[in-house]
Amino acid sequence: MAGYSGTKEDYARRLRRIEGQVRGIARMVDEDVYCIDVLTQISAVTKALQAVGIGLVEEHLGHCVVDAARSSHEEGAEKVREASEAIARLVRS
Amino acid sequence: MAGYSGTKEDYARRLRRIEGQVRGIARMVDEDVYCIDVLTQISAVTKALQAVGIGLVEEHLGHCVVDAARSSHEEGAEKVREASEAIARLVRS
Amino acid sequence: MAGYSGTKEDYARRLRRIEGQVRGIARMVDEDVYCIDVLTQISAVTKALQAVGIGLVEEHLGHCVVDAARSSHEEGAEKVREASEAIARLVRS
Amino acid sequence: MAGYSGTKEDYARRLRRIEGQVRGIARMVDEDVYCIDVLTQISAVTKALQAVGIGLVEEHLGHCVVDAARSSHEEGAEKVREASEAIARLVRS
Numbered sequence: 001m002a003g004y005s006g007t008k009e010d011y012a013r014r015l016r017r018i019e020g021q022v023r024g025i026a027r028m029v030d031e032d033v034y035c036i037d038v039l040t041q042i043s044a045v046t047k048a049l050q051a052v053g054i055g056l057v058e059e060h061l062g063h064c065v066v067d068a069a070r071s072s073h074e075e076g077a078e079k080v081r082e083a084s085e086a087i088a089r090l091v092r093s
Numbered sequence: 094m095a096g097y098s099g100t101k102e103d104y105a106r107r108l109r110r111i112e113g114q115v116r117g118i119a120r121m122v123d124e125d126v127y128c129i130d131v132l133t134q135i136s137a138v139t140k141a142l143q144a145v146g147i148g149l150v151e152e153h154l155g156h157c158v159v160d161a162a163r164s165s166h167e168e169g170a171e172k173v174r175e176a177s178e179a180i181a182r183l184v185r186s
Numbered sequence: 187m188a189g190y191s192g193t194k195e196d197y198a199r200r201l202r203r204i205e206g207q208v209r210g211i212a213r214m215v216d217e218d219v220y221c222i223d224v225l226t227q228i229s230a231v232t233k234a235l236q237a238v239g240i241g242l243v244e245e246h247l248g249h250c251v252v253d254a255a256r257s258s259h260e261e262g263a264e265k266v267r268e269a270s271e272a273i274a275r276l277v278r279s
Numbered sequence: 280m281a282g283y284s285g286t287k288e289d290y291a292r293r294l295r296r297i298e299g300q301v302r303g304i305a306r307m308v309d310e311d312v313y314c315i316d317v318l319t320q321i322s323a324v325t326k327a328l329q330a331v332g333i334g335l336v337e338e339h340l341g342h343c344v345v346d347a348a349r350s351s352h353e354e355g356a357e358k359v360r361e362a363s364e365a366i367a368r369l370v371r372s
Contacts, residue, residue: 035152046143061251180337
């Protein structure tokens with residue numbers, strides 16, 4: 001079971017929507033739509049993806065990291081290290 | 094003609110790839126894949142989208158903004174204002 | 187005691203350096219240095235600040251959040267909520 | 280003359296304020312202030328720096344890039360290349 005299993009449907013719906021938005025951007029490029037309008041969509045999709053990432057971080061912390069911490073110091077420390085690397089990638093993307 | 098028309102095929106190819114990656118993330122969520130692996134993909138797709146955005150900014154500056162500047166101060170100023178707002182959205186996403 | 191107390195000196199040293207870099211940017215502006223060179227410094231300082239933030243997140247997760255999780259589910263959940271909001275602000279800045 | 284010379288005082292004031300905020304963060308760390316409060320300040324300073332960067336990009340486009348475009352295609356193209364690299368650094372920081 002993943003930390004986000006409880007809210008899986010919501011993430012699936014949001015990802016399907018983002019997939020459609022990316023397809024929409026490809027169509028805009030295909031139709032030579034004005035650059036600024038394409039850029040506006042790219043920023044919107046980037047934010048939507050970020051929001052999914054932020055949600056998954058919270059789920060992961062609230063389930064996987066907390067459960068590991070409660071089972072042992074070592075497991076907790078390993079999960080924190082791993083989560084922090086994922087958070088760093090998200091911040092830097 | 095959009096500023097990116099000359100490299101349209103490349104952007105279309107990259108956007109199709111990103112669309113597939115987003116579909117892949119949805120599949121990972123559907124299969125309860127470990128949160129960290131999903132987050133790694135989200136950061137990769139965010140960076141790919143950002144790179145498309147940065148490319149389109151350069152195309153826009155190099156065609157639409159430069160052409161407007163060469164035709165009149167007023168047109169140049171308006172295109173700069175518009176481009177700067179799009180760049181701000183990209184920086185803040 | 188804060189989660190980062192153990193590495194406080196390192197953060198203090200990095201923040202003093204960032205403070206000096208910001209003062210340096212102000213001097214560049216005062217001396218009408220070319221925009222691109224000022225922008226290069228701004229990106230460097232933003233990354234340095236981000237790195238401090240990412241480090242503090244790891245410290246907080248590894249101490250405050252883990253300790254709360256080990257004491258009770260409720261305390262753990264509250265610390266996760268609070269940490270996730272701080273991570274969201276960092277991602278969005 | 281830099282592209283931002285006309286609004287130099289405003290940038291100088293904002294940078295002095297950011298410098299003070301960074302000094303304030305160092306003091307918070309020195310006084311073992313709670314991690315979340317330090318992180319909140321780091322996000323605020325990062326946003327303030329970004330805003331200065333975005334402003335300088337607009338000034339640079341509106342003066343240096345436009346002027347170069349009006350003098351020759353080659354000069355315009357070189358300034359666009361240079362500005363796009365600076366914008367990419369800002370987006371990725």
